[in-house]
Amino acid sequence: MAYGISSCQQLATSLSALPGISVLNTTHITNGTPIALPDLVPSCANAASYNLATATTDMCRVIVNVSSSASSINRIEAWLPDKWNGRFLATGNGGTGGCIDYGNLQNGASFGFATFGTNGGHDGQSGYDFFLNKPENINDFGYRAIHVEAETGKQVIEKYYGRKADYNYYSGCSTGGRQGFEEAILYPEDFDGILIGAVAVDWLRIVASKGLLARRLGWPNLESPSYVSAAQWAAIVAAQVALLDPLDGVKDGIIDNPTLHNFDPSILACGTGVLNSSVCLTAAQVNTVREIYQPLANTSGHIVYPSFEVGVPTGVFSANTAVVNGTTIPKLNYGLVDDFWRGAVYNDTSFSVFNFTPKDMDFATNLNPGGINIAGGISHDVSAYHKRGGKLLAYHGRADPTVMSSLASRTFQKTAETLNLTTKEMHEFYRLFYVPGMGHCGGGNGQWAIGQPQVDRATGAQFNNSQHNILLAMVEWVENERAPVTLIGTKYVNDTVYLEKKKKKKKKKKKKKKKKKKKKKKKKKKKKKKKTKFAEEVRPQRGHLASDSTTAQESGIPMQHSDTMKIDIQIFSIKTRKSVEEEEEEEEEEKSLESVVRTIRCAFGRQHTNR
Structure with missing residues (x-):
């Protein structure tokens, strides 16, 4: 059967007959045609920041609204390639949702997948209005949106292509990783293979940690003697990398595994000769930095979140100022804390993150709005998904500042304990790959490009094989029982x-x-x-x-x-x-770093501990 302009136009009629679905647009787009995003919410600009200037394949673009409850609607977009490979690919969200992941849509469609994206039940990922007094929106974001996307996607595929997909896949990172893991727990029949990056299970504590770490800094009191500036943090992290990088045997600006190392900030104190006078630490600041690298506890004193990892950029909690009318004021860089607690946790616009404490974290985890902490926080029970033969393929950057990399192994371990499986048995359906030097979902100094949509697909950057592309590795595993043992990462x-x-x-x-x-x-x-x-x-x-x-x-x-x-x-x-x-530029950077970090190698060698 041929797919093209006429079949795309006819799709609107057939979809309108389905209950709960309202068709907003169906347009056939040819390869090389400009793609317009006229309804893009400003806060979703990052989700569409990939090179979407032109289509990379002939396809039918479909946009629908789907009722998820009597008072909530999900917007779902589908890119249906004319040269379909017989597979369905659903994609997730990031942050608090609200944005369709166009990079993932383009990536999947370019490989021939019928690819779908969702706004997660609301538009925009900045602010709190879309959660305030809207419990069903919170439910969509918490646990329901991807299931709605999966059911809708299968209906659209059958209407357009005249048959069901041979295989059903999911891909998401961060919040999208949480959504995928939650699918395996709650809706095990939705997908045959689930690809999840930086899996943000225990989402509430992950978000809360940014507010608690900022408060440990002394924020919002920027004049506090114990407050450590963003410039000082840059020097601290640079020093950690300079010291710990060579310990893996290769000097490349990457700490292979930051969880192996302890850090004593006293070696960076003023007077030690390690950092210069503009960024060295006072005694009070040494104590502050020491606190940052300690795990977080709840109000009962139990450790509930791992410590921040060495060598990882600290902007998520340390860059907390804004300039208004020439005056620097305190402003939490990680806005999710303020937005989610104000709109979804307390449902109270008077809430202020300036006084954020572990009590706020505990209140949220006990409330568990929208069931957001089902995955990983409350449950690791993917037994039904395991029994039906589903595959979970996870990846995580070792330089991730948003979701600590140690959480990935903790999720793996707790899942194994829940299912009472050995590592060998776990690897039959669940595999986790760490990427040294990769940041949150992508980026960083490491070989982070492993097939994520963050690499510009439009210019042919992606490798079309399962050795270099983790999505294709998932396909190999599900369809041919060839489980990935190695992946090749690329740094551009x-x-x-x-x-x-x-x-x-x-x-x-x-x-x-x-x-x-x-x-x-x-x-x-x-x-x-x-x-x-x-x-x-x-x-x-x-x-x-x-x-x-x-x-x-x-x-x-x-x-x-x-x-x-x-x-x-x-x-x-x-x-x-x-x-x-x-290489010449790197030599200059190293020379510049030496002016800040002078005798640090010798000093830190005595502090380093391998566990």
């Missing part, structure tokens, strides 16, 4: 697709030895370099599959699991070539 120069020629910066002459060494490097690079290259192997980097034992999971490669299953693999084994100009 300047996080763009193609290497760009830069004008070489003129530098002063250095010692003859350094000059000769650099000339040799340049000659070697020039021989290999081509005009249009976007990814090349340079050297291996370690990674690993998670186990159900914290000790084993943190032991590196090779590692011995608690059930004697031995995994001796390299998960992320490729780095891209760096241009000569970029």
Whole structure:
């Protein structure tokens, strides 16, 4: 059957006959045609910040409203490629939802998936009005929106293509990761394969932690003697990376596993000669930093959230100011705390995050608005999903500032305990991959591009194989029983697709030895370099599959699991070539860092502990 303009136009009529569905638009778009987003809410700009200038395949674009209750509506968008691969792909949200993930839509449709996105039951992800006095909107965001998307998607596919999809998949990161894990618990029949990144289970404590860490800093009292500025935090994190990076055997600006290291901030105090006078820490600030790297406890004194991890950027809790009329005022950078507690937890516009305490965290977790903490907070029971043969494929960046990477292994371990399964048995349906140096869902200094939509699909950046692309690895696992053992991550120069020629910066002459060494490097690079290259192997980097034992999971490669299953693999084994100009820039950055972090290697060596 051929799909195109006429079949796309007819779809509006057939969908209108379905109960609870209101068709807003059906448009056939040809490859290369500009894609318009006229109804995009301003706060959703980031969700559509990928290169969506043109379509990457011929497709039918469908937008519908679906009633999820008597008082709530979900907006769902579908990109239905003419050259359909027989698969359904649903996608999740980020933050507090409210935005269709267009990057994921484009990514899936480009590979031939009938791909769907949802706004999660409301429009926009900034503010609290969409939750205030709207319990059904909270339910959509908490547990229901993806199930509504799954049911709607299957109906749309059958109406358009004349048959059901051969396989049903889901992809989401952060809040989308939580939504996917929740699907496995509550609606195990919805998907055959669930791809989840930075799984934000125990979502309420994840969000609350940003407010509690800001308060530990002394915020909103910016004049407090114990307050640590954003500039100081940048120096602290740079020092941690400079110290701990070489311990994995490769100096690349990446701490492979930050959970292996303790940190004593006293070595960064003024007078130690480690940091310069503009960023060194006073005694009061040393205590503040020490507090930041301690786990969070509830009002009963029980630890409920892991400590912030070393070498990870701190902006989620430390960049908490704004300039209004030339005056710097305190403003929480992580707005989710204020918005969600005001709109969904307390349903009270007078709530102020300025006085946020563990009591607020505990109140929210006990209330559990919209069942948002079912996944991971209350339940890890994916037994029904396991029994029906579903696959869970998870990934997490080791430099994630939003969702601590240790939570991923904790989720894996608690799931294993709930199902009473060994690591070997868990790996038959649930696998977790860590990406050293990757930030939240993507980005960072590591080889973070593993097939997420954050890589610009429109310019051909994605690899079309299961070794480099985690979505395709999921397909291989579900359809051919070939479980992923290794994944190859890619780092693009300047996080763009193609290497760009830069004008070489003129530098002063250095010692003859350094000059000769650099000339040799340049000659070697020039021989290999081509005009249009976007990814090349340079050297291996370690990674690993998670186990159900914290000790084993943190032991590196090779590692011995608690059930004697031995995994001796390299998960992320490729780095891209760096241009000569970029290497020169890095040398300058290192030289600049040395002016801030002078004697730190020696000093920190005595403080470092391997657990």
